[in-house]
Amino acid sequence: MHKIITAFIELIKAILEWTKTNSDGIMASIVAAFILAIIVRFIQYIKNKPKEINELLKHENFNDINWIEELDKSLEIKDTMRRNFPEYSDYLLIQYGSSVEANNKLPQDYDFIVLMLGIPKEERRYLHNKGTTGSDEVSSKDSIYQVDIVYRDYLSFLYAASSGMPYENSVIATGKLLKGHKGYFQWLKNITQNHLYDRDFLIRRFEDKISAEKQEFQKCLFENLKFKHEKYYVIRAGYYYITSLLQLNHIKKFDKVVFQNDVVGL
Template identity: 80%
Template sequence: MSKIITVFIELMSATLEWLHTNLDGIIVSIVAAVILSLIHYIKNKPKEINELLKCKNFNDINWIDDLDKSLEIKNTMKRHFPEYTDYLLIQYGSSVESNNRLPQDYDFIVLMLGIPKNGKRYLHNKGTTSPDDVSSKRNINQVDIVYRDYLSFLYAASAGMPYENSVITTGKLLKGHIGYFQWLKNITKNQLYDRDFLIRRFEDKISIEKQEFQKYLSENQQFGHEKYYVIRAGYYYITSLLQLNHIKKFDKVIFQNDVVALSKVRMFYDDFKNDNIKNNYIHLVECLKRNNSVDDISIEDIKDTLHELENMEN
């Protein structure tokens, strides 16, 4: 035992002597390593969304790569949708259209390519609204990004859903295989939609959106979850009801332009005869378009709007 202690003391003494002799070199090495690490971090750190969008150049491949990193698409897919291996990044909405009214409003959709287990595909929008997502706390006033399964998106577009057809007609592919995006355009541009089939699809869609709204409403009341989730669910539910009312008035055969027009939700403002309810819906729409604050709409306003719609349908 004493020999082990003696060897340990000799080893420690030798180590201390070596450190004393080479102290300057060790300090220089540590400082150099820190500096190199900082340079690597700064060089590879994703740029702020605000900075990128102010200086956008959609034809600059470096800008697109920077945007892809800043939106944290690969990390989000690995975290939430690990079974998908590739994707299309598409920008759509007012920031793409010429003479846009809302140049600060940026909408992106990620169409994910892959074969999920058990055939379970993400059929509904997965908007980034939670605190750990890129477009919530720091960018909720500028950016909205949605993740969708490519084939489920294609099925919905082929059925005549307004949102999907609007993305196809107005969207701009920023990153991904252009053939997949062109396929969406080719399949839907000359397609005729059956009104009655679309009505049945909307009734199914509305049933799901009603359940989502009630779920978030219950969670807000019981657990104090964020009001934004209730507002977002209420927006989709109410808007689908309004769209369905218009679809019922269409001719038997519907063209793509007809369903795309339904995605321009401001057209529904005049559907309300009650000015207070009309203003409620206006505030709701502008809130989701990030022109108004979440505080500009209340949950009671959404309930009143739904009550008005029920009376309109009767």
């Protein structure tokens, strides 16, 4: 045991002596390794950094799987779901609106919806459409493009579409699946395009919807006046309320039986 301890002490002395003799070279090696590590990290950051959203949206080859993955990364969908909706395990990424089917009557913007798949606790079905990536905007403030994204529980979306709600049916009719299981999206198309909607049923649904939207509008207006909450929520609630009133007026002019095209037209 004494021999082992003596040998160990001699080894330590030898290492210390070598360190003194070669201190300049050791320091240079440490500095060089540190600089090299910084360069490697910087290259990895540049390589993995999401591309600018505008650069992706101007991409011409929309069938390129790499383009879809880059878009998915730029929209920060996985991070948003992990942060806000951890109970959902998968999702469909759908593009819809005027960016899919050009319409001169509508402004050119980019609309996406994420239909979340999973079984949330206590059967609570989530809907989220106040922002997109943790900030209020996806694109930069200097962007000329408008990007909007909604997070929605798949089943709640299906129920609303089956009830004849215009927004959900328009997404299904005009939307394009970018990422996710094709079977889920095809099921939405199949189950809704063959539906015949009853006009009086739609009227009752909209009357209930309008009642809730009126209360929300009044609540947002009160909170803005009393607590100085953002006017954005007043405008948003008022938009939904007024839009539903206009849509109800059109529904009352429909025939007894309504087709999906009639609902999408709203």
